Amino acid sequence: MSDQQIVHTELKRCDLFKLAGRFDSSKAHEVESALWTAINANRYRFVLDMTAVEYISSGFLRVLVATQKEAKRFNRGDIYLAAPAQRIQDVLKLAGLDAMFKTFDTPEEAVGAW
Amino acid sequence: MTRVNLRDVALFATLSNDALREIEATMPVTRWPAGTVLFRENEPGDSMCVVLSGTIEVVKAMGTAEEWRVRRMQAGSFVGELALLEPGGLRSAAVRAVTDVEIAALQRAGFDALLERQPRVAVELVETLSRRLRETNDATIRDLRAKNRELEMAYRSLQDAQAQIIEKERLERELQLAHNVQQSMLPRAVPVVPGYDFGAMMIPAQAVGGDFYDFIELDGGQLGIVVADVSDKGMSAALFMALSRSLIRAEASRGIPPVEALRRVNFHLLNMNEAGMFVTVLYGILHPANGEFHYARAGHELPLVCDGDGRLIDVPISRGQPLGVLTDPDVDEQHIHVPPGGRLVLNTDGVTDAINRQQKPFGVERLRDLVTSFAVLPRISTQTNCLAMFDTVTAYCEGTPQFDDFTLVIVESTAQGNLPQPVT
Incomplete structure (x- = not known):
């Protein structure tokens, strides 16, 4: 597993977070603080590249939901998901959260959508 | 030189x-x-x-x-x-x-x-x-002065370390108390309903957890059964768990249909949830007379049902969303049937997400196989069955620390199906 599970890149129109590995409760908190660092810098348009994500916990779902709520306030942004594996999509679907997040096949498409 | x-x-x-x-x-x-x-x-x-x-x-x-x-x-x-x-x-x-x-x-x-x-x-x-x-x-x-400074520093770090130990012990005591309080919120015993046997357990990954289960006696001999999982773990999850559990119990006790109960709980939670916490819930009402289980599923794991021979019965599914975040969540409402001699197994994702040393999750398939295998073994009490399933998952994990709360509720119909019932 890579040491760097969260790689943040500030792009012109949005912020890209490349995630890798397993996101249990404590790792989900790291994603949360990474996203909140961006929000505190008045950046609200996010793309999460989920290509290499193997597992997400309910804690990760909470981070998605809570951060999206903050990002979408005043129509200023949102969280787009890019290339989640089938089992990640299944988790989102079982939790009924699949419809809440725009999902794209590739990070390029997700970034391009901003 | x-x-x-x-x-x-x-x-x-x-x-x-x-x-x-x-x-x-x-x-x-x-x-x-x-x-x-x-x-x-x-x-x-x-x-x-x-x-x-x-x-x-x-x-x-x-x-x-x-x-x-x-x-x-x-x-x-x-x-x-x-x-x-x-x-x-x-x-x-x-x-x-x-x-x-x-x-x-x-x-x-x-x-x-x-x-x-x-x-x-x-x-x-x-x-x-x-x-x-x-x-x-x-x-x-x-030299003496330098040694004195060293001693002073050593003394100070010793004092700090001692203060930390005292603080740590205090926190551990608090956590132990919180653990006891939380465990006391769970039912002290499984319900006694003629024709059924119950098993239930919740093992938090940390001292306190976000999972819970509940049995609520309703009018007409019906039994409300709740399994829920608060997003995240630790103290914040435990507080949200206590809140959710009380709300569900209060709404369910009114005897209203499961979907309505969960919608009301959602309404209450929305008004007191700044942290973006949410809870996935499966709340159902068991009608012991005919084995019907009428449930509402809010973003929670699907129930597993098998007949007396361990054959799994497919359950219908529609979208169900967690409570606490959406003003009008979709709730998956279903009527299923626990056949005579069959079982209903409710769990949280701590069961299926438990990982072994290769980080491979236990998974839904293994859980399904496990439910089937226990159905064909000589009968043991459902609570023992529950513990045995926990042991199986623990053995699978090969010592990998439990990272998510583990909750399992089993409802077993002890009726003999087509066989004549003994006269009592």
């Missing part, structure tokens, strides 16, 4: 050439490699040394943890005179060659004769001794 003559040595500066030649003749010159110990502390001394070339060092308590280098001395200096000033005098410190050295040694007899004949040498000696005494005093005080 600079080499000095005896003439350059301050101690002999006042001697006439004749006198110096006379004394030089009594001082054999020897060479020693770096690292040689020229003399040791507390051994009798019968000569003093003049360093002609190289560097030596004077060391107290050599070779011990308290080893202290008193001073370094270059060519032109002399050492070892103290032992010669008193009969039978002992070395007050060790002397070691730092580099290769050349030493001229003056024996006790020569030293005594020199002092007698050349009072200026004695004066020079006293001046040197007095200077060294002062330097050593200063160094000792500096």
Whole structure:
């Protein structure tokens, strides 16, 4: 597993977070603080590249939901998901959260959508 | 390397050439490699040394943890005179060659004769001794101060460490209390319903968790069954769990349909949820008379149902979303049937997400197989069945620490299906 599970890149129109590995409760908190660092810098348009994500916990779902709520306030942004594996999509679907997040096949498409 | 003559040595500066030649003749010159110990502390001394070339060092308590280098001395200096000033005098410190050295040694007899004949040498000696005494005093005080500071720092970090231990123990006590409080929120015993046997357990990954289950007795002999999982873990999840559990119990006790109960709970949660916490819930009402289980599923794991032979029965599914985040969540409402002799298994994702050393999750498939396998084994109590399933998952994990709360509720129909019921 890579040491760097969260790689943040500030792009012109949005912020890209490349995630890798397993996101249990404590790792989900790291994603949360990474996203909140961006929000505190008045950046609200996010793309999460989920290509290499193997597992997400309910804690990760909470981070998605809570951060999206903050990002979408005043129509200023949102969280787009890019290339989640089938089992990640299944988790989102079982939790009924699949419809809440725009999902794209590739990070390029997700970034391009901003 | 600079080499000095005896003439350059301050101690002999006042001697006439004749006198110096006379004394030089009594001082054999020897060479020693770096690292040689020229003399040791507390051994009798019968000569003093003049360093002609190289560097030596004077060391107290050599070779011990308290080893202290008193001073370094270059060519032109002399050492070892103290032992010669008193009969039978002992070395007050060790002397070691730092580099290769050349030493001229003056024996006790020569030293005594020199002092007698050349009072200026004695004066020079006293001046040197007095200077060294002062330097050593200063160094000792500096050293003592440094040691004092070290001690003070050590004392402070010890105090800090002790405060941390006390704080840690306090937190652990609080967590243990919180754990006890949370466990006491779970049903003390499984319900007793004729024709059914129940098993239930919740093992938090940390002292407190976000999972819970509940059994609620409803009118008409019906039984409300709840399994829920608060997003995240730890204290925040435990507080949200307590809130959710009370709300669900209050709404369910009104005897309203499961979907309506969960929608009301959602409404309450929305008004007190700044942290974005949410809870996935499966709440259903069991009708013991006919085995019907009418449930509402809000983003929670699907129930598993099997018949008396362990054959799994597919459950219908529609979208169900967690409570606490959306104003109007979709709730998956279904009516299913627990056949006579069959089982209903409700779980949280802590069961299926448990991982082994290869980080491979236990998974839904293994859980399904496990449910089937227990159905065909000789009958054990449903609570024992529950514990055995936990043991199976634990064994699968091969010692990988449990990272998510583990909740399992099993409802087993003990009716014999088509077989005649014993008359009681």
